[in-house]
Amino acid sequence: MSSDQKEAASVRVFNAIEHAEYGNPTSVLRLVERPMSEVEPGPHDALVRVSKRPIHPGDLLMIAGDKRGGRATPIPAGAPRTPGFEGVGVIEKLGSNAAHQGQFAVGQRVMFLSGTGRTWATYSKVPVATLVAVPDEVSDAVAAQFLINTMTAQVVLHAGHNALPVPELPVTVIQTAAGSSVMRIVTAFGQKIGLTMIRLVRTKEGAALLEASLPGAPVIATETSEWKEQVRSAIGSSPVHVIFDAVGGAMVDDLVSFLSDGGTFVNFGWLSKGASDLSEFAPRGLAFKGVVFTKWMNFSLEEQKQHRDTAIQLAKEAPHVFAIAGEYPLADFRKAIDHASGPRKSGMVLLTS
Ligand SMILES: NC(=O)c1ccc[n+]([C@@H]2O[C@H](COP(=O)([O-])OP(=O)(O)OC[C@H]3O[C@@H](n4cnc5c(N)ncnc54)[C@H](OP(=O)(O)O)[C@@H]3O)[C@@H](O)[C@H]2O)c1
Incomplete structure (x- = not known):
């Protein structure tokens, strides 16, 4: 050598x-x-x-x-x-x-x-x-x-909270891509603070899987022809001021009629490849709020510690999330x-x- x-x-x-x-x-x-x-x-x-x-x-x-x-x-x-x-x-x-x-x-x-x-x-x-x-x-x-998805979930919930006209329960929220890793955490956090969550996924198979692995809130499959009636019936007479969205595209157009005037889409992902028609947003005073997990750093050190402790508690008691x-x-x-x-x-x- x-x-x-x-x-x-x-x-x-x-x-x-x-x-x-x-x-x-x-x-x-x-x-x-x-x-x-x-x-x-x-x-x-x-x-x-x-x-x-x-x-x-x-x-x-x-x-x-x-x-x-x-x-x-x-x-x-x-x-x-x-x-x-x-x-x-x-x-x-x-x-x-x-x-x-x-x-x-x-x-x-x-x-x-x-x-x-x-x-x-x-x-x-x-x-x-x-x-x-x-x-x-x-x-x-x-x-x-753990880090990115729990930070994202907390930023999403915070944006949702800020979008409420009155920050008091009961609050009904629609979630898209509810089986996604981030939305599972959003659901778990949301259930802990008493939100009523209506979860949307694409397929009936995905709905059954999600209901079995993370029960407690209705799951609706958007591949069925009656999905919008199912959403309407799950909402009942509650106002929907916030939609948590990770799909974008035509899904925004499909959901806009469920949102109360003045309501907000809190969007953190664009799984769809299409564009959205936002023409109803101005006349109805709707908002489209994009959020990114790095904004979590803007929370005070005390809030960050509280968020981290809550997330670690979730990871310990519910690792299946x-x-x-x-x-x-x-x-x-x-x-x-x-x-x-x-x-x-x-x-x-x-x-x-
Ligand atoms: N803004 C931020 O800081 C931030 C941070 C983390 C993640 N994200 C974004 O959040 C989104 C979700 O991320 P994740 O890691 O949670 O995802 P994931 O675990 O990979 O899950 C993706 C989910 O989306 C569904 N899906 C895929 N394409 C779809 C479509 N066109 N329409 C409807 N549903 C669709 C899939 O379900 P089926 O295939 O079973 O239907 C699957 O449940 C992504 O867009 C990601 O880029 C953003």
């Missing part, structure tokens, strides 16, 4: 999925080895060995460069992007200042957000200030998908992506290592 070969053999590497251009995820992504020196923690960082990370719809939209996933910034030549907005793992090393502060310890299980993306790799360098300790009762599979559709090793990312983007998926698809 030459000295160059010996040196190359001694370089520690980690696996990462990356893409150098935006496009169809299964085409543009590839699994590579990167040198560990890239994730060497700075003084305020931790090196986390990532065990699980979710495939969010937003991850796939971002990789595709689809505006529904947010603004895609250009990927500089020679600096490919590793996707992944959150994950869970174990601290393997702490930067000098982080170790000194003693807030976290090597070997501790943590969940974290990764800003612009990076968790689809076996190791991640994470600012210690952004780590969240995972309680023993919360599994890696739940922790991996955080459903898992499937788990795939990082190397099988193409199969995992096919599963995550296919029909009749219930729960999160996770990549494991």
Whole structure:
């Protein structure tokens, strides 16, 4: 072995999925080895060995460069992007200042957000200030998908609350894509605070699955011809001031007649590919409020702590709310992506290592 070969053999590497251009995820992504020196923690960082990370719809939209996933910034030549907005793992090393502060310890299980993306790799360098300790009762599979979706659910509920003319119960809310991971959490939180939820899903099969896995509020399948009558009968005489929507497109047009004048669509996703007709919004004083989970950071530290405690309590007592559709090793990312983007998926698809 030459000295160059010996040196190359001694370089520690980690696996990462990356893409150098935006496009169809299964085409543009590839699994590579990167040198560990890239994730060497700075003084305020931790090196986390990532065990699980979710495939969010937003991850796939971002990789595709689809505006529904947010603004895609250009990927500089020679600096490919590793996707992944959150994950869970174990601290393997702490930067000098982080170790000194003693807030976290090597070997501790943590969940974290990764800003612009990076968790689809076996190791991640994470600012210690952004780590969240995972309680023993919360599994890696739940922790991996915990932060973004609970933050989104809390931002959605807050926007709904702000849209009410009188913030007092009883409040009746319609939810679209009610079987989605975020909406399951919205339902669970909403039930805890006494909201009356009317849940919409696409298929009868999806409705039966959701009713069985998360009972307690009516579920209506929009594939049936009588779904609007069913919604009308579930609403009864209650006003509907707020609709929680993750579908957009024609679904907005279908639901607008159920909304009281002055009411608000709180929208956080556009699962549909179509456009909406908002022509009734002005004459009826309706509002369309788009929300994004990053706005959760605008809550006061006290509110953030209260939200986090509530969400961790939910993860401990009702882990089934955080459903898992499937788990795939990082190397099988193409199969995992096919599963995550296919029909009749219930729960999160996770990549494991
Ligand atoms: N704004 C934010 O900060 C934020 C944060 C997180 C997520 N999101 C967005 O929220 C949405 C839901 O995310 P998620 O992770 O909860 O989703 P998910 O777990 O992947 O679930 C997607 C659900 O949507 C249903 N669905 C798919 N296409 C649909 C369509 N065209 N019309 C109606 N239903 C459809 C699917 O049900 P069936 O196939 O069984 O019908 C499935 O239940 C996505 O658009 C995502 O990008 C936004």
